[in-house]
Amino acid sequence: MTTQTRPSGDEETGTSSRPWTAVLAERVPVRRIILVALGIFITVGVVLGSFKTLTLQEGRISAAGWRDFLIAGIALGSIYALIALGYSLVYGILLMINFAHGEVFMMGAFASFYVAESLDSAGMLDRNPVLSILILLVTATIASMAVAVLLERVAYRPLRNAPRLVPLITAIGASLFLQYSAASLFGSNSKGYPDIAALDGEWKILGIPIAKVLVVTIVTAAVMMAALTWFITRTRTGKAMRAVAEDKEIASLMGINVNRVIVTTFAVGGFLAGVAGVMFALVFGLVQYNMGFIPGIKAFTAAVLGGIGSVTGAAVGALILGVVESVAPVLLLSGFHVPAPNQLRDVVAFSILVLVLIFRPGGIFGSGEPERG
Amino acid sequence: MPGSQLTRQAVRAGLIGGAALVYVALTGMVEKFDSRNLIGSFLTLGNLLIALPPLLSGYLATRPRVVGGQREALAPRGAVTAGLLSGAIVGGVTAAGVALVELLPEGAVRRIFIQVSPELLNILTFGRGVPVGLVLLVLYGAVLGLLGGGFRLLPARIAQPVGIGLATTLTFALLQRIFPPLLFELGLDTRWLYSPILLGLTIPGALLVFAVSAGLTVLWSTRGSAAVHKRLDPLPPERRRVVNAIIALVIAAALLVLPQLIGSTLSQVLGQVGVFLLMGLGLNIVVGYAGLLDLGYVAFFATGAYLTALFTGANRVTSIGDLVAPAFVLHLNFYLAVPLVIAVTAMVGVLIGAPVLRLRGDYLAIVTLGFGEIARVLVQSSWLQEFTGGPQGLRDVTDAAIGGFGFRDPQPFFYLVLVFCVLAIFVSLRLANSRVGRAWSAMREDELAAEAMGVSTTKYKLLAFAMGAAVGCLSGTLFAVQIGSIASGSFTILVSITVLAIVILGGMGSIPGVVVGTLLLIGLPGLLDEFEEYRLLIYGAALIMIMVLRPQGLVPNVRRMRELQEEETAQDQWLKQEEAESASAITVGGGGAS
Numbered sequence: 001m002t003t004q005t006r007p008s009g010d011e012e013t014g015t016s017s018r019p020w021t022a023v024l025a026e027r028v029p030v031r032r033i034i035l036v037a038l039g040i041f042i043t044v045g046v047v048l049g050s051f052k053t054l055t056l057q058e059g060r061i062s063a064a065g066w067r068d069f070l071i072a073g074i075a076l077g078s079i080y081a082l083i084a085l086g087y088s089l090v091y092g093i094l095l096m097i098n099f100a101h102g103e104v105f106m107m108g109a110f111a112s113f114y115v116a117e118s119l120d121s122a123g124m125l126d127r128n129p130v131l132s133i134l135i136l137l138v139t140a141t142i143a144s145m146a147v148a149v150l151l152e153r154v155a156y157r158p159l160r161n162a163p164r165l166v167p168l169i170t171a172i173g174a175s176l177f178l179q180y181s182a183a184s185l186f187g188s189n190s191k192g193y194p195d196i197a198a199l200d201g202e203w204k205i206l207g208i209p210i211a212k213v214l215v216v217t218i219v220t221a222a223v224m225m226a227a228l229t230w231f232i233t234r235t236r237t238g239k240a241m242r243a244v245a246e247d248k249e250i251a252s253l254m255g256i257n258v259n260r261v262i263v264t265t266f267a268v269g270g271f272l273a274g275v276a277g278v279m280f281a282l283v284f285g286l287v288q289y290n291m292g293f294i295p296g297i298k299a300f301t302a303a304v305l306g307g308i309g310s311v312t313g314a315a316v317g318a319l320i321l322g323v324v325e326s327v328a329p330v331l332l333l334s335g336f337h338v339p340a341p342n343q344l345r346d347v348v349a350f351s352i353l354v355l356v357l358i359f360r361p362g363g364i365f366g367s368g369e370p371e372r373g
Numbered sequence: 374m375p376g377s378q379l380t381r382q383a384v385r386a387g388l389i390g391g392a393a394l395v396y397v398a399l400t401g402m403v404e405k406f407d408s409r410n411l412i413g414s415f416l417t418l419g420n421l422l423i424a425l426p427p428l429l430s431g432y433l434a435t436r437p438r439v440v441g442g443q444r445e446a447l448a449p450r451g452a453v454t455a456g457l458l459s460g461a462i463v464g465g466v467t468a469a470g471v472a473l474v475e476l477l478p479e480g481a482v483r484r485i486f487i488q489v490s491p492e493l494l495n496i497l498t499f500g501r502g503v504p505v506g507l508v509l510l511v512l513y514g515a516v517l518g519l520l521g522g523g524f525r526l527l528p529a530r531i532a533q534p535v536g537i538g539l540a541t542t543l544t545f546a547l548l549q550r551i552f553p554p555l556l557f558e559l560g561l562d563t564r565w566l567y568s569p570i571l572l573g574l575t576i577p578g579a580l581l582v583f584a585v586s587a588g589l590t591v592l593w594s595t596r597g598s599a600a601v602h603k604r605l606d607p608l609p610p611e612r613r614r615v616v617n618a619i620i621a622l623v624i625a626a627a628l629l630v631l632p633q634l635i636g637s638t639l640s641q642v643l644g645q646v647g648v649f650l651l652m653g654l655g656l657n658i659v660v661g662y663a664g665l666l667d668l669g670y671v672a673f674f675a676t677g678a679y680l681t682a683l684f685t686g687a688n689r690v691t692s693i694g695d696l697v698a699p700a701f702v703l704h705l706n707f708y709l710a711v712p713l714v715i716a717v718t719a720m721v722g723v724l725i726g727a728p729v730l731r732l733r734g735d736y737l738a739i740v741t742l743g744f745g746e747i748a749r750v751l752v753q754s755s756w757l758q759e760f761t762g763g764p765q766g767l768r769d770v771t772d773a774a775i776g777g778f779g780f781r782d783p784q785p786f787f788y789l790v791l792v793f794c795v796l797a798i799f800v801s802l803r804l805a806n807s808r809v810g811r812a813w814s815a816m817r818e819d820e821l822a823a824e825a826m827g828v829s830t831t832k833y834k835l836l837a838f839a840m841g842a843a844v845g846c847l848s849g850t851l852f853a854v855q856i857g858s859i860a861s862g863s864f865t866i867l868v869s870i871t872v873l874a875i876v877i878l879g880g881m882g883s884i885p886g887v888v889v890g891t892l893l894l895i896g897l898p899g900l901l902d903e904f905e906e907y908r909l910l911i912y913g914a915a916l917i918m919i920m921v922l923r924p925q926g927l928v929p930n931v932r933r934m935r936e937l938q939e940e941e942t943a944q945d946q947w948l949k950q951e952e953a954e955s956a957s958a959i960t961v962g963g964g965g966a967s
Contacts, residue, residue, distance in 0.1 A: 034727050097735050114485050158921050165666050166920055168735045169877060172668070173916025176870060180910035184400035187487045293866075297746070300739065339755040347750045350743035357740045358728045 035358065042355070045332065052335025061330065067208065069327045075214040075283065077322020078221030082276035083299035084306070084314040085228060086148075086269030092245045092309035093265050096156070096164065099171035102296015103178035104148045104270050106289065109277030110186060111143030112136040113193055113287045120194035129198035133216075133278070141274035147178070148270030149263055157259075175293070182289035190288035193281045217279045224275055225315050228268070232311065237264055245309070294346065298325070301353040307363030317364065325349050379455045383434035387459035387518070390430030391466025397422050398467070398497060400910065401488030405903045407496055410573035411546035417573075418903070419496060421543075427463040427514040431456035431521025452522045460518015464511035467497060471510070475503050533594065538587030545582050546574045550900050551635060558634040628791060632784040640783035642899035644855065647790030648848045649895045652868075653875040653887040654797045655845030660873070661882030661930070662810060663837035664817030666738040668869050669745025672725070673842045675752055675864040676718045677849020679761055682859055684710035685771040689762030696768065700759035707773035707854065714850055715843045722842025723835050730834050745869050753861045766861040773854045781857060790851055797844050801884055804840065813837060814882075867909065871895075874912040878919055880926020889928050 054060075083105050090098045116136055119125050125132045155170045199216060202209040232238035243251040244261045252258045280295065281287050298321060306317025328348045333341035356363065397403055407419025434455040438445050471494055474482045483489045498506020499513070524532060545552065549572050556563045566578035574582065605613065632640040652674060659667045686704040688696040705713070729740045752761045761767065773780045773789060780789045804810050812833045815823040824830050853859055875894050879886025894912060898904035904911070919926065 034724075038728065097739065155917050155921070162920075162924070165664075165734050165738070166924060168666065168738055169873070170917045170920045172870060172873070173913045173920065175913070176909055177913030177917065180907070180913060181396075181400065184402075184488065184907065184910060185486055297739075297742065301743075304736075304739075333756075339758075343754045344750065344756065347747050347754075350747050350750075353743045354729075354740050354747075357732055357736055361732060361736060 038355075039359070049332035049335045053331050053333075054335075056335060061334075066327070069330065070323060071208075071210055071214060073323035073326030074319060075217045075322070076326060077302075077319035078218050079276050079279050079283070080295065080299045080302045080322055081315045081318035082221055082224060082272045082279070083295060084303040084318045085225070085311060086273050087300050087303040088306075088308055088311060088314040089241075089265050089269050091303070093241065093248075093262060094156070094160070094167075096167045097171065097300065098151075098156075098266075098269070099168065099296075100151055100155075100174040100178055101148075101269065101273060102292035102294075102299070103175050103182075104144050104151070104292070105273040105277045105280070105296065106182060106287075106292030107147045107178065107277075108140035108144035108270075108274030109281045109287045109291065110182060112140035112274075112278045113191060113281060115139045116194045116281075125194055125196050126198070129196050132196065136278050137275055140278045141271045144274030144277060145267045145270035148266040148273070151178075152263060152266040157262075175296075179289055179293065186289065188289055190286045193285050193287055195285070196282065199282065213282050217283055220275065220279060224272060225311075228272065229311060231268070237261070241265055297353075298349050301349055301356075304361075304363055305352060305356050307365035310363070310365045313363055313365035320364075321349060321352060324352065378438075379434075379451050380458065382436065383455040383459040384462060386430040386434040387462025388466065389433075390426035390459065390463035394423065394426040394463055394467045395470045397426075398470070398493060399486045399488060400907070401493070402907055403496060404488065404490060404493045405906065409901060409903055410568075410571040411543070411549075412574045412579040413568065413576045414571055415576060416546075418901075423497070423513075424517055427460040427517040428521040430459040430463050431518030432524060433521075434459035434518070435522040435525045437525070447525055449526055452526050453519060456518045456520070456522015457515050458518070460521065461511055461515040463518065464514020467514070468507040468510045471497050472503065472507060530591075530594070534587040534590040537590045538583040541586035542574070542579050542583045546579065547897070547901065549573055551639060554636055554639070555634050629788075632787045637783045639900075640787045642896060644783055644786045644790050644851075645899055646891050646896045647787065647794050648851050648855070649872065649875060650794050650888060650891040651790075651797055651848035651851065652845050652872045653879070653891050654794075654801050654884070655841045655843070655848070656872045657876050657882065657884070657887050658801060658804065658844060659837050659841035660876055661880075661887075662805060662813040662817070663834060663841075664734075664813075665834060665837060666734055666873075667741045667838075667841065668738045668866070668873065669725075669741035669743065669748070670841075670845060670872055671745045671864050671866065671868040672741075672748035673718055673722065673845040674849040674852070674868060675748050676721050676842075677714055677846030678853040678859050678863075679752065679767070679849075680714045680717055680846070681707075681710060681850040681853040682767045682770045683760065684713055685773075685854075686769075687767040687771070687853075687859075688769040689758070689767050690765040699762065699767065704771070707771065708775075711847075711850055714846055718846035718849075719839040719843040722838040722840075725842075726835050726838030730831055742866065742869070745866055749864050749866070752864060762859075762861065764861050766859045767853075768858040770853045770857045770859065772857065780854065786851075786855055789854075793847050793851060797847060798884055800840075800844065805882070805884075809833065809836060871909075871912060874916050878915055878927060880929040883926060883928050883930035886926050886928040886930065890926075893927075 083101065086101050086104070087098060090096065090101070116125065116132075119132050119135065124135075151174055155174045156167055159167045159170060199213040202211050203215055204210075205215065232241060240251070240256045240261050241264065243254065243256055244258055244265075248258050251261075276295075280291070299318065302318035302321040303314045304317070305321055306313025306315065308314075325345050325348055329341040329343075329345045332348075333344060338344070403419045403422050405419075406422055407417045409418040410416075411418055411421060435447060435452045437447050474489055474494060497510060499509050500506070501509055524535075527535065549567055553563045553567045556566075566575065566581070567573070568575045568578075605616065608616070632643065635643075652670065655673065656667065656670050659665050659670070683699060683701055684703045684705050685707050686702055687699065689699050691697055703710075725741070725744055729737055732740060751757055753764050755763050757763070778785070780786050812823070812828045815826065815828055816830055816833055820830055852863070871894065875890035876887060877890075878894060879888070879890030894908075894915075898908045
């Protein structure tokens with residue numbers, strides 16, 4: 001790669017007869033040049049943008065402002081983490097992207113919405129908020145698990161040995177189908193989630209005021225992730241899941257019912273998505289048929305960022321994504337006087353997805369080797 | 374086939390059919406589709422939706438089992454009872470659902486499932502109210518299930534014409550907005566065929582269509598097919614080319630007069646079909662030929678549209694409502710701008726493709742999805758408002774006029790689209806049969822093997838992205854000049870997925886497939902308004918069903934077909950294994966005779 005001229009051994013390798021453009025195309029590492037240029041461009045942009053924003057003369061954001069961005073980012077990240085785990089678990093076992101996982105999350109949120117409405121009209125939400133939230137979680141998880149398991153049975157199991165793109169295409173179809181089923185069955189307008197009075201206001205934690213609903217979200221997510229880690233590392237089923245992820249055939253030779261493990265995996269992913277659905281609805285206060293799509297893709301981004309297939313990776317990736325998405329648009333763009341930088345938060349998230357897949361497809365906790373084949 | 378096995382199969386088919394019927398009822402399809410008459414007022418689209426689940430489950434319940442690569446014979450009594458049982462279960466499940474709605478307090482179900490209206494219950498109980506209607510529903514299901522099961526017992530020489538006759542009648546009924554004006558313009562009185570008040574086929578008309586199509590099928594299979602082959606097969610290649618050319622000319626002539634005959638509303642639908650056909654052709658190159666799943670295809674559509682507007686001249690609306698020129702605008706002639714747009718979009722394709730080339734298939738899909746979403750957010754953002762008009766989009770895009778002859782009206786626009794489509798089809802055909810096309814299919818089937826055979830995968834992948842982008846951007850170009858304005862909300866991920874559904878449904882890599890896919894997925898909803906609301910729902914279901922049941926698509930690519938057929942032998946082997954495992958009661962040899 002040190003020289004652009006033809007090496008002298010051309011006659012031996014038989015390239016001398018080829019047109020010079022072909023030779024040039026091989027000699028110039030176009031891909032690498034684009035990558036390096038992209039890397040430099042992004043680094044310069046990030047550094048310059050943050051510097052300009054932080055030294056902004058007017059409209060500078062106070063420390064408390066940044067802190068709020070950070071906390072909102074962590075809360076959002078913990079919701080993403082719960083969804084991302086579902087992607088990661090399924091990918092770990094089936095090596096397929098369950099594109100419809102965002103819709104599993106949405107269905108959980110919808111189920112809990114109807115229960116929440118009933119509880120609200122019965123006055124339960126105010127009288128006994130803790131029990132109410134538990135009931136909401138139970139309904140949402142049951143609904144999400146049912147959808148996830150059904151999805152596996154109808155759309156994925158018949159195609160388990162098909163080429164890899166085939167289940168991805170059905171997954172896209174399933175995503176579309178579930179989204180617009182919800183739109184037709186429940187109506188396409190967004191529905192206001194009943195307010196839980198006990199979650200209004202703030203708690204002071206270590207002197208920092210944090211909205212109660214965000215605290216509940218972060219704590220719930222943390223508990224769920226701890227429980228999942230316990231489930232995977234300590235239980236017999238968890239062991240079976242790891243074995244199937246390692247090698248399906250050998251696992252089945254060892255007497256593991258692979259089908260059952262796969263169904264369990266989908267159910268566990270659905271369970272976490274259901275919890276995420278309730279949290280999301282509580283934080284943002286509404287449910288809508290398409291609420292699962294963008295969070296779904298972002299959670300997938302988080303899973304890829306952390307290293308898909310890894311539980312810790314999904315959690316860490318989601319937290320990073322949540323924080324970056326919440327902080328980065330303002331931090332990087334307001335210095336350049338870009339109007340309404342928050343419009344571009346999705347761009348930030350998707351750019352991270354693209355960049356991770358380009359530079360480090362294995363993710364943070366992965367091998368770092370670009371996958372191919 | 375042992376009775377218990379058949380019963381289990383029937384119960385299963387019945388439960389699935391029942392779930393399907395309850396589902397279509399809950400989504401509101403039954404009620405909305407009920408206003409579309411197909412045959413007189415005797416069969417509406419809603420009736421059809423109620424009739425299909427029991428009919429199909431009866432048909433599925435009597436599915437003959439394949440043992441040892443051979444079909445088991447179906448006992449007539451078994452088929453009758455299985456069909457009857459499964460159909461009755463479909464009716465029973467639905468009746469139970471209706472009863473549940475009636476038993477629960479008023480409005481309890483409707484609070485969640487908003488489409489459960491008294492009208493829907495009325496349709497489902499045939500207007501007879503609860504106790505009587507429910508019995509009728511079960512009986513109705515049983516009779517249709519019986520018909521579905523009984524269809525299996527017909528010998529092929531009867532079943533085929535009946536099936537084709539029914540399908541043709543249904544097609545005629547569904548195309549009720551196309552045929553009457555077409556025939557009327559041709560000087561035919563169609564009142565005896567299509568009812569002017571109910572819009573659908575008249576009952577004598579439907580019978581006639583059925584009789585003629587079934588009769589023609591019989592004639593074709595007994596005489597015509599052999600006769601045509603006898604005439605055509607010995608023809609030398611050059612003469613056969615002449616025959617093909619004549620067929621092509623007839624189709625071309627039909628397409629040229631079509632917009633004049635069907636009027637401007639339907640021409641608009643055709644224009645829409647053309648725009649999506651172009652996108653489908655472009656994506657077909659990327660997905661079908663090269664096997665790269667691109668979910669961000671809308672990015673090229675958007676690039677094409679915005680570049681066309683900026684190159685030929687357009688205005689944007691400011692926040693206070695003034696019309697101003699975007700920050701960058703050229704005033705080129707449309708036909709000069711198009712090659713420029715193609716070149717730039719192809720370059721964008723390469724730029725998007727280059728960094729992601731080494732990713733594995735499903736990751737590539739997600740990254741391109743990310744690109745598509747980035748494109749959507751960017752065109753809508755305030756940041757690029759100077760160029761793209763932000764959320765308000767662009768207006769007053771210069772028309773693609775040639776010497777004062779404008780293309781903005783639906784009928785002239787159709788001709789413009791037609792020219793572009795013919796060009797794109799020509800390019801696609803030539804590419805498929807070229808060295809490049811062969812390199813692509815080698816790459817698609819086995820990348821490592823292709824590389825080992827000296828195919829530069831980098832080069833051909835980039836070429837696929839560039840060609841796909843170049844063809845796809847034409848649809849954006851046409852979109853921009855069609856109504857002369859670009860709405861920023863037109864570039865969602867749903868466009869990418871719609872185009873993907875078109876390519877998948879038709880058959881990856883098959884140009885007739887793309888045409889059929891576009892006609893079905895864009896044309897049909899354009900003709901029947903009630904489909905519009907359920908369009909995306911149906912696309913989703915179609916994607917799943919086609920992948921599970923017929924992964925090669927409706928009109929498969931010939932070469933792909935051959936590849937799939939080679940697998941058939943292996944599949945028989947697999948089936949045999951499955952049978953031996955699942956049914957230990959059946960001896961493999963016992964059911965082999967058929």
